[in-house]
Amino acid sequence: MNYENILVAIEERVATITINRPAKLNALNKETISDLSKAIKLLSKNEEVRAIILTGSGEKAFVAGADISEFANYTVVEGAQLAAEGQETLFDFIENLKKPVIAAVNGFALGGGLELAMACHFRVASDNAKMGLPEVTLGLIPGYGGTQRLPQLIGKGRAMEMIMTAAMISAEEAKQYGLVNHVVPQGELLSFTTVIAQKIIKNAPFAIAKAIKAINANFEDGKNGFDTEIKSFGKCFGTQDFKEGTTAFLEKRKAEFTGK
Template sequence: MPYTNLLIDGQDGILIVTLNRPKALNALNSKTMAELRHFFAEDAPKREGLKGVILTGAGEKAFVAGADIKEFLALDAQKGQDMARQGQDIFFLIERFPKPVIALVNGFALGGGCELAMACHLRIATPEARFGQPEVNLGLIPGYGGTQRLIQYLGKTKATELLLTADMLSAEDALRHGLLNAVLPAGEAMELAKKMVAKIAAKGPVAIAKTIEAINAYFQYDVDGFEKEVAAFGETTGTADFREGAAAFIEKRKPDFKGQ
């Protein structure tokens, strides 16, 4: 699939994916969403040697400033539900991706942009970043998981305040409330993101994928997270990676994981 709204740059096994609609503040239109679906479902899983993905936005103002509201004007109740379900499915692809996905938030992350950042496994922001779910200003609610993930990260009290008032969080406040892993100037933020991906890539690939599964299970109402952990632990003990990791530990050397 040729990408027009995504720029893909591969560097040492790390894919930097830039949402590229700077004149529209990288708003998520249907084409961008389709490209994100294809990238995480079809493209990235087939790339050999992939260590992880860094998502960021083009330009100096926004990561993603929201959805493309013009496309909402043709919606009715059923079409609205279909759009929300499709959007959630795409963000689940990101959340469940077996390699680390880091959002590098370099400006406004509002509405769908905040939801996209929250679907990533880790989040690093520049000091100019702003986070919020302003949908109630339009007579809407978040549709791509915002009402659920914001509570998961911030807790019910603060999340309810932000969802009902449409207020924004500064980068420092987002860090203080646990939404972010770090706040750094742009160049340093990208370097940290790359270092984090590289650090995770040095671990057992199967173990990383199973850890992501177990973490996600905590928030799934129909899944027992403890049972998921038991199953995943058992699966990892039967891998060649575990035998290599254990041998390397005993022999006091760096493990050579094969993802098997």
């Protein structure tokens, strides 16, 4: 499938999605959000794909925010609809995807760009990355889940400060805060992230999906994460992957998982 603003490549069961609007520093507009949503939905159904890496084109930016020109004249109703549709079709969808999605943050990740990275299951940053939520400088607040995911990742106090000051932090600061897992040189970002993805896909896909569900449940209102874990743990026992994993362990060989 051809897309206007993204590139998709699949190699050794890992899909890499590259946001490709370099002239706009990969800023998110409606078309890009739509492209991302369509691509990720297709990849979620592709049995040959076990993990997804999300990155930006060039060395300057992962995503340098939203395309402000699109919503500068929106009404209250239109603004709320913009946030609701974006969260449902892309940001929440990524967070709850059964396949792991890793953000490879190459450069600026601001506003909607940082929110997109935070929707991924975890983040790896290049050493030149800068991250922030500058929405209050526009008279707005983060609308794609930023006020919820940032405190979950770095704590309430730091999130309050970042959002209210609109300050950018460096990749190293982001690592210290727990916002990113690793910081690597720009030229090594994709190769390093791909190595992590390859480690993940050696494991049982069904179990990976259930682990994502159980971890996310701890952060959902009205959900008991322990109950979700118990039920998910039990369901793993009914899979071919469980039989293969335990048999391989007892036979002292590498397991060959099918995701069934």
